[in-house]
Amino acid sequence: MSDKEVLHILGEDVALGESAKVSFNVAKLHTQNTIDVPVIIERSKKPGPTVLITAGIHGDEVNGVEIVRQIIAKGINKPKKGTIICVPVINVFGFIHMDREFPDGRDLNRMFPGIRGGSLASRVAFKLVTEILPHADLVLDFHTGGADRFNAAQIRIIKNEDNLDELAQVFGAPFVLYSKHLKKSFRNTCYKLGIPVLLFEGGKSFHIDKTITNTGVNGAKRVLHHLGMLGSKFKVSKPKKACIYITNSKWIRANYSGMFKSTITINSEVKKGEVLGNITDPYGSFNHFVKAPNDGYIFNINESPIIYQGDAIFHISTKFK
Template sequence: MLINGLTIRPGEQVLTRLVISRLPSGTVIDVPVHVYRSEKPGPTVLLMAGMHGDEVNGIETIRRLIRRDLLHPLRGSIIAIPILNIYGFLNFSREVPDGKDVNRSFPGHPRGSLASRVAHRFMREIMPLVDCGIDFHTGGAARSNFPQVRCQLGSPDGDALAQAFGAPFTLHSSLRPGSLREAAFKQGKSIIVYEAGESLRLDEAGIDTAIAGTFRVLHHLGMVPEAAPPAQPTIVCLRHTWLRAKFAGLFRSHVQNGQYLEKGQTYGSVADPYGEQAVRLESPVAGYIIGLNHMPVVNQGDALLHVGLVDEAEAARLARNPPFNEKPGSPEELEEIEIE
């Protein structure tokens, strides 16, 4: 295996650093890459986080796996990259300094924008070695994601990886232009995305789920001897939608992430900041809450809830027996103002 001009032989464990560029001060920016190789042949699995520098849950997941010395495959190799976007990490930002998103810049170009150069270096040095992988992400803009895997369902490899991971939810997610998943797909490789928590805030439950799911994937590939089964089967959502604010004001949620939401159920309210009126919000769909906005000040069109949709038969069954048993108390009585 050749990375960064360094030959890594079977049975070796190596840390190398990909030099990306320099800050205006002259400080070198490099990306640490941990490589763990077994003496036995097998697949090469990518574990990567920090595509967006403010998404710390994935960074912490891989940090713990490295720190606890847990990445020693029985066969094959593991490439672990805790932070790809060093610029964003230093600036608590999703983007690189030129304002572009690395995950919309693949496959990149050696003479393109900064984000494009980061993507190009990854595609040149890492992607040719990878068979499959997990890309760890976190909700952004004060939105928290319930632990979930996103992939393009229908491909045998992607389906198998998602099923092996065993997150509480598995979402069918189409390939986005310029994303790592799309670039990998074009090369016949499967990358699943794990999402949990919100930016710049550690989510212990989401991190624990990430570590357990990673071990289940590695066990599925024959790279670790055992892995704990998930607490319950993953719930597959072939469709999902955002419920958005129709009115500007102060948003208060009356539901919890992961909860089953019935059609017509009140899930929150939007009120003006002067105490003159409040509007009760009712869900037009039935499904699971897989993403929740925590920003109280909202404008028209802001995303409030991300809902994973289910069919009518499943909706009826779940209404009788909510899977996560997270039914908050009835919301307080609000003055309901009809606004067309």
């Protein structure tokens, strides 16, 4: 942890009060070119906790990468005490090709804790878990909605963890979603190692949304302020609204294929039977209204103009507080 005078990470030594940019390298391209994945480390002269800030586990989740980029560019990652480690793009292979997965077709977030001699994705997972993660006291992991599904800004945590409940409230996203750990995910591995993690979801793939990035950056500032790590030059504002805690939810799926348009906005509170959008055909002969099956909040909307029967088009809370 960062109370050590010298942090030994990825073959480099970083003392208290020092800054460093070290390389997280696992493999070369097939052209033998080396890809350097920068890991940005900022250490205060004053000992304190270590916060690991990550993004880009999926290569197409650029909104999360932008949040971490802003945290670094604005100097938010320079702590008043302790250490902040930023890894803006974990899956750099996917990021280069604008692809969710690795070149071998594997989803990195289903490969943890990884294997030293395994597949490319598994090796990246293994190196992250063995050489970076052990230094962390807390992880802020930034994600984005997949495909054309736009996620409301939300923190995902498991139930019955008082520390996570407190940190999620401090972060101040509009929603806190209680969700189980997925097997072989980064979050599940952190949990098994006893390292608390706040997983942030917001926006959609291949897209940078200003509201989502602002929520992510401000949330990170609030957490760092809560830990006594945020630099004194930064102002921290309270969230405009109290967090909604979603304890249960369901996907509303399309009953028909066709052209789809949502008529409500993300974060909306809706009533049972309220029209959420409509599905039409290109010929003007068909128009199906999608209605809310229950009272709740809409925290994910499919923004694809073309959908197929069975596609997930809205994520709605069924129980919340």
